Amino acid sequence: MTSRREALKKLLNSAMVVGGGGLVWGNIAKASQSSPVTLRPPGAIEENKFIQACIKCGKCVEACPYDTLKLATIGETSALGTPYFEPRKVPCYLCTNYPCTEACPSGALDLKELQKESEDKSEDKSEEINIENARMGLAVIHKESCIAFGGVQCDACYRACPLMGKAIVLDKEVNEFTQKHANLKPVVNSDYCTGCGICEQVCVVEKAAIFILPVELATGNVGDHYIRSWKENDESKLKNQKLIEEGKDTDVESAIDYLNSDEELFE
Amino acid sequence: MSIIRKYRFLIARRFVQIGLLLLFVGGNYFNWTILKGNYSSGLFLDTIPLTDPYAVLQILFSGFMAGTDLLIGAAIILLIYGFLFGRVFCSWICPINIIADAAIFTSNKLASKPKMKLSRRTRYGAMILGLILSTLLGISAFEAINPIAILHREIIFGLGTGWTIIVALFIFDVTITKHGWCGHLCPLGAFYSLISRFSLLKIKHNNDNCTNCMKCFAVCHEPQVLSIIGKQNGLIKSGECTNCGRCVEVCEDNALNFNLGKNNKINILGASSRGFK
Structure with missing residues (x-):
């Protein structure tokens, strides 16, 4: 009887050591x-x-x-x-x-x-x-600190880009302040940007106004709900969507009734 | 001369350990092609991959199919250690061994008593736990904290702050558990112990010459493997023996020698010059 109790105690003890050690180890490893x-x-x-x-x-x-x-x-x-x-x-x-x-x-x-x-x-x-x-990443421009956006003629990042004219293009815009100059604003095209970061390195301001973020952090995602029919292949998203099966989860008639009734709106 | 003779394997081990490190360092800084990469995965002469098999095992357990180069490299290392030399990584190659030996030296000088008793089997638990955690976390769990890798990366790639872990490990070995890391906790050492049981290179004990002076027990860092000393002739079979050769050096009775192969009597680097019996 006692030996079984001792064995159980020993087993529990070892389990605690392994469990505790595993938790500490796992947390440090994950961190x-x-x-x-x-x-x-x-x-x-x-x-x-x-x-x-x-x-x-x-x-x-x-x-x-x-x-x-x-x-x-x-x-x-x-x-x-x-x-x-x-x-x-x-x-x-x-x-x-x-x-x-x-x-x-x-x-x-x-x-x-x-x-x-x-x-x-x-x-x-x-x-x-x-x-x-x-x-490797995607260049992102903070336009408030970019002097080209501010009206100074700077195209350091545009010129340094290994895919000049593709990954970074210059967007021309009338300088509203002088009314006779142009602002040449750098714009990144994510279809071409490799994330090499040469733009970030050459940026002339104190803390780079153009910098590389991991693609995952620097991009959004349109998702399946918004479909631009004028864009090639965009409608193929429809195939991915689960269509709402009529009469199952949605009461179509009451929905139509709700839209037709204007009582609450004009109360 | 006798001092050199008395420490001949220790000197050879330090030479190999530091030499390999230098080759890796040269591979990084001077583009030497003898050894590239590091101890986790290296490339010998720009052609032969060499990979830490336990690291590859963790990658596989984490759920990623490791690259072919890694698998081939791991197979080569498994063959070299498992078939030929046994657990020599721990004593002849691993740079932590220098730290661990220094810690033992220090704790002997300070006569510090171990504060925490650990079972030498803990490392096998750690080895299995490492694989389980790799599966649960989806990352190589031991490689995420591996002090061996931290040390060799610090040296080979000239990083900066990893030495703090090494100092912590040294202090742990000196003050808390003697030979705590290498002898009790290291999962990689446990892994190499497991695969080294049937390797060809072993220490051979000649009981007829043994005078029970116990010097080998005093220098051995894994003394549990010396169970046959003073009792019977035979090989030190345990995979936990690192083939460091300290026992061979200190034995003044020609009772311990390296032995390659089970039955043949090739004594490599043995006591050929003093056996006038």
């Missing part, structure tokens, strides 16, 4: 591996998968000829041990032979990610690996 605002090397797979896949070997860092990439240590914004870059310090110069992506043994950086066709299918449809298909 050390979360990095929603990190910019990854070109060809990185989706962030959640990236953190799973990356073995933290640093071969991409070694392959980078510009010392752009760094491995995160304790207390940095990136998940511990994973590669990241800070474009204001050193941006990605879009090597045409993508040495970092190629060096990755784990699949966290995947050449297939550089093969994707852009959404705008007007130009070449080739599936060749091209560094310009990289989507």
Whole structure:
């Protein structure tokens, strides 16, 4: 009897140690591996998968000829041990032979990610690996601190952009203040922006007015409800929608009655 | 001369440990191609991948199909350690070993008594827990906190703040549990212990020469593996033996030697020059 009790106690004790240890370990591990605002090397797979896949070997860092990439240590914004870059310090110069992506043994950086066709299918449809298909992030402009928006002629980011005229275009507008000059406002096109961050690095103001955010943070999503019939293929969204089955969850007649009755509106 | 002889394996181990680190450092800073990457996943001579198999196991448990290079690298390492050399990673390669040995040296000098008793089996629990947590969290749970990886990344890539963890580990080993990390907690050491049971390289004990001086017990960091000393001839079979060779160096009776292969009598680096018996 006592031996069973002792055994149970021992079992409970070990269970507590394992459970407690597991909770502490799990929390620290999760905390050390979360990095929603990190910019990854070109060809990185989706962030959640990236953190799973990356073995933290640093071969991409070694392959980078510009010392752009760094491995995160304790207390940095990136998940511990994973590669990241800070474009204001050193941006990605879009090597045409993508040495970092190629060096990755784990699949966290995947050449297939550089093969994707852009959404705008007007130009070449080739599936060749091209560094310009990289989507490390998306440039975002804070127009209140951008001096070009303020009327000064500055096109530093536009000129520095490796996809000049595509990823950043200049929007011309009459300068209302002088009435005879133009404001040349930089506008980012997310169809082309690779997130390389050269614009952020060259921005002349004290704290860059154009900067790179991870695509996930810098983009919205129209969703399926709003359909622009004038846009090619937009109506295909209809197929995704679950149509409301009549008479099941909705009382169609009462809905129509409600719309026809104007009593409450004019009370 | 005799001092060098007395510490010949220790000197060789430090040479290998620091040499490998330097090769990795050169791989990063000077583009040397002998060894690239780090101990989590390296590349030998720009062709042969070498990967930490426990790290790959965690990736697989987290639900991601690891890249082919990683799988091949892990298989190579499994073969080298599991088939040939046993748990040599812990004593001949791992940079934490230098810290852990320094901690033991310090705690011996301070004559500090262990404050917390831990079972040496804790590490196997930790190893399994690491895999379970990897599945639950969807990330490599041990790699997320791995002090070995933190240390070699700090050195190879010249980072900055990870050394704080290493200092904490050193202090833990000195003040709380002697040889606490490497001998009781490290899941990677546990993993290598498990796969090293049947490796070819083992320590061989010749009981006829043994005088029960117990010097080997004093230097061994995993003394539970020495159960046959003074009792019977044979091999130190346990996978927990790291093949560090400290016992061979301190044995003045030619009762302990390296042995490669189960039945053959190849004594590598043995006591050939002093056996005039």
